[in-house]
Amino acid sequence: MYKILEKKELNPTVTFMSIDAPLVARKALPGQFVILRVDEDGERIPLTVAGYDREKGSVDIIFQIVGATTMKLNAKKQGESICDFVGPLGKPTETEGLKKACIVGGGVGCAIAYPVAKELHELGCEVTTIAGFRSKDLVILEDEFARASDRFYRMSDDGSWGEKGVVTSPLHELLESGERFDVVIAIGPVVMMKFVTLETKKYGQKTIISMNPIMIDGTGMCGCCRLTVTDADGKRSTKFACVDGPDFDAFTVDFDEAMMRSTMYADFERKAREEACNLFKAEVK
């Protein structure tokens, strides 16, 4: 069992938890993920590491309450435990030698983007952050990003936070004005990463994206997390996000296929969410 050392609500739909997992904390690096199971009947879900404290032996996760499992996880209180927590899995984000990077985060993807920005900042890299949220009440980690960034662009769909617009607008302006980065690292919904990539591709700006497909074991056994990449010669091949990623060269990834695959269980998830909602409502009564 893995104890929840700390829990806080970042906004009504996004929760932060710090989990007691010394073995994972000892090794975790930005860009890696964990797989957890809330209880004995629970499904295995991947969550990217949002932070870690090697001395305390804790690993932070930040999750959006989107389905039955994240609802169950969110129902756990500080001091309670979850059943399984395994990691760190996947390859860490490559940060070595970077002098100038642009981090683009969308929605809860910012939770994953932040440890990368923080590490780069600590390594002395110049960090430009572009963060986008639907509206002000969904913003997370604003102060943290501000501290880790040399430049910080705030974007919201409705204009209630920073500028009104999408993350690709400031990115376009920067690239159009001739600015170049060692790398653009984009983390968020697949559709956002796709549009960031369409933008950076125009300028030949190297871009890394972090994929978060459906997974089960997360250790290179089941093949569920596969995606298709196309190399420079146009040859398509299958990669596995759990062992080959989760970071990929954005120019190689078939985003449309990844988006399509992510809806495999949309129907099941909708029903499970409704059931979970009813269950939690019943408990409140």
Add this chain to the structure above:
Amino acid sequence: MPIVPKKHPMPSQDPKVRAHNFSEVATGYTEEIAVAEAQRCLNCKNKPCVAGCPVGIDIPAFISRVKERDFEGAYGIVSSFSSLPAVCGRVCPQETQCEQKCTLGIKFEPVGIGRLERYVADRHNEGVCDDAVRPAPNGHKIAVVGSGPSGLTCAGDLARKGYAVTVYEALHTAGGVLVYGIPEFRLPKSIVAREVDGLRRLGVDIQTNVVVGKTLTVDELFEAGCEAVFIGSGAGLPNFMNIPGESLKGVYSANEFLTRSNLMKAYREHSDTPVMKGGKVAVVGGGNVAMDAARTALRLGAEKVYIVYRRSMTELPARKEEVEHAEEEGIDFRLLCNPVEIIGYDNPDDRRDPKNGFVTGIKCIRMELGAPDERGRRRPVPVPGSEFTLDVDAVIISIGTSPNPLIKSTVKGLEVNSHGGIVVNEDGLTSREGIYAGGDAVTGASTVISAMGAGKTAAKAIDEYIRNK
């Protein structure tokens, strides 16, 4: 007393009934059947069956005890050779091992050795309590990576010799392929749990949720005081065919499909893990895993399940009994057929149509057997213009696996072959001192019993290595 020419049949659930449930297909011998079957054993002098057993069980000795109704005595003999008798009695391909060599089998059907092994183990397990005698510790620490058949066997054999053994398992449950791969109806998970508990009682420490190569490295295991490490990390990533449509929704690797159903219990009504149920399903491949996937799909409610295999029934690599069971249950074998494309739904007028991207069919081409290949198997060749489409809602690809990259990439100096399998000598020793390996991580996908044999060999070699250090 005249010899009974045929094996006593295994009592089984009716095919029509069992096709809709996950309970074990074969219900097991009764005491009377077991004794009668044991009496068929000639107790011949040269015991060829023993040579056919990868772990060398003294088969005539245990069968003699069954004849005398000394079932605990029989169990004592079996379990001194095998760490997982209840498992082996169920999943070993006896027809190509012990039973193939049986002297009685020259004229008649061989003795049902597997069925007797299962009876003896099950009977023991029914009455078992904490009876394991913990051997005196010898003060040496050994780490085992992976809790599948090779790892559990190696751990058990070393623990019996007094070693302090820790097994590291990446998943949340111990058992490896015995829990995520082989379905409940062929190997009930309670039996695996029981065998694992037996090892715990022997003093084996099993740490789940530890991925060696990520959470810990092999070198760290040595730094923590282990004197030898056994790697039994299993087969690894599933192979795909590299044909169009393999990324469509409803295309599974057999590993994914079986893991969802077995390990994650997706077959149960209230499991949190989803899996596609019902519809028409095509399973590509002809091994035991393909049979398991097909029969699982059927039990999950599929109205039609095809096995698509590119060679003929003679070359089908699955265990004979599994193929017979599958046929009895109504699995439709499409032999000498090879998939060329998986077809998906595509509504060009509505990109948001939720049906878009789901499998609707599998296009295959008929094959005929041509000249034999280097292994003597006749090579299948496509018949031009013979393409046809099977209408299906899901496709399960079961054409083998490639070794997991996690360990080899984190152990310096560990030699692997061109397929990625760990290179070992006849003792299971790798290219690095103190590191041994066995099972699918070495051989690629193989059987439970051969993995157990490798675990056993390595345990013996590790013991010698430590004693001579």
